[in-house]
C-alpha cells in the first residue's frame with residue numbers, strides 16, 4: 162500500500178519539486194501518492210483571509226484556526242499522522258524519517274507568518290498523532306522548505322524508491338559517524354591523488370581507512386556525535402556487565 166502524503170499550504174507551487182526527479186519517479190511507479198492543497202480553498206470570506214493579528218500583541222500575524230480546522234477536517238483521515246514544521250519543533254532526525262516511512266498517511270501543515278493558531282494542533286491531537294518538528298537551528302519564512310526536506314528524507318526510505326537500497330545500517334548517521342570522503346576516476350586529478358589504500362584491493366585495510374576518515378571528520382565537524390556515541394557505548398558496556 163503506497164504511502165500517501167498530503168500537503169496544505171498557501172503556496173502550492175512551492176511543492177512542485179516533489180513531482181520531479183526521484184520523488185517524481187516514485188509517484189509514476191505508484192510507490193507514493195501526493196496531494197497538494199491550497200489552504201485558501203477553505204477560506205470563508207471574499208478576501209480569502211488566512212491570517213489575523215496576534216492576541217497579546219507583538220509583530221506579525223497568526224494563521225486563523227477556522228480555516229485550518231476546516232482544511233484538516235477534509236484532508237486528514239482515520240490513519241493520518243499530522244506533521245507541522247515549526248522553528249519551535251523537536252528536531253527532525255533520521256530516526257523520525259524511518260518512523261514516518263512506516264506510516265500510511267502523512268499530512269503536512271505548512272504555516273506562514275508567525276505560525277498557526279495553537280488550538281488547531283490541540284484540536285487535531287484529539288483525533289490523531291501530531292508532531293511539531295524543526296529541520297534545524299535557523300529561521301525560515303514558512304514550513305514549505307521543511308516539507309521538501311522531510312518528504313525527501315522519508316520517501317528515499319520507501320522500498321523500491323532508491324536504485325541502490327542503502328540499508329538503514331549503512332545509511333549515513335546510522336553508525337553515529339559522518340561519512341568520510343569519496344573518490345572516483347581519474348586516479349590523479351589536478352595533481353591530487355586518490356589515497357593509495359583505496360586502490361589496494363585489501364578490503365580490511367580499506368574498511369579501516371574509511372572508518373578512520375569517518376572518525377577524524379566527525380571529531381573535527383561534529384564532536385557532539387562522538388559524545389553521544391561514547392555515551393551509547395558506555396551504556397552498552399554497562400548493560401553487558
Ligand SMILES: N#Cc1c(-c2ccc3ccn(Cc4ccncc4)c3c2)n[nH]c1N
Nearest residue numbers: 246247272273295296297301302303304307
Ligand atoms: N521546520 C522548520 C523551521 C522553520 C519554520 C517552519 C514553519 C513556519 C511557519 C512560519 N514560519 C516563520 C516563523 C515563525 C515563527 N518564528 C520565526 C519564523 C515558519 C518557520 N524555521 N526554521 C525551521 N527549522
